[in-house]
Amino acid sequence: IISLNPHVRGLNFDLPQVIADAPTLPGVKHAAGDMFESIPNAQTILLKRILHNWDDERCKRLLRNCWEALPADGKVIVVEMAIPQELENNLETMNVLKEDLYMMLLMAGGKERTLAEFDHLAKAVGFTKMKVFPMPHGSVHVIELYK
Known part of the structure; x- marks a missing residue:
């Protein structure tokens, strides 16, 4: 960047x-x-493949710290896989579900989430708007969160 x-x-x-x-x-x-204690003030905060490592409560703590570090017109950019709302029998869905299993096995509470789950986490800590940009291939999404 x-x-x-x-x-x-x-x-x-x-x-x-x-x-x-x-x-x-x-x-x-x-x-x-330590991102769970505080985050330096910034106009934009990028979290790439971070949230899937943590349970919902730790994600909320991290996102709350991001919210507090942003100015009124700032944003958080999240880059994560997202589980499709409608599961289909295709390679893309199988890959994200496989990644979800890895996260559950390797990280205490870590998991892949649906876009609705990301929206719920963001709103729970004060973000009011979420924009989603799916990447062309695979289940990775760029998610922008706004105050």
């Missing part, structure tokens, strides 16, 4: 042990912290 948009500044926010090994990149600063 930064390399294609040099006017944009980025902040890589992660655990201290991750930041310690983070490479230096033009336009990107690094900050260590």
Whole structure:
């Protein structure tokens, strides 16, 4: 994102042990912290393949911290797989359900969610609008959350 948009500044926010090994990149600063405690203020927050690691309560805590870090016109961009509302017998559905099983086995409470479940989590912490952009192939979606 930064390399294609040099006017944009980025902040890589992660655990201290991750930041310690983070490479230096033009336009990107690094900050260590715990996303479940607080998030640095930002106009836009990107959560790519983060929410599926956590149960609903931890997701709400994280999304609430994002909400608090945003200005009134800010947004959170979530990139996640989404389970289709109507399950079909096709490769796309089988892949997302397989990923859901992996998350349940590997992460305590982690799971893939439907778009309705993402909307419910977002509204529970104060977001009022959700825009969804399905990616061309597969079940990955870009979801924008607004105050």
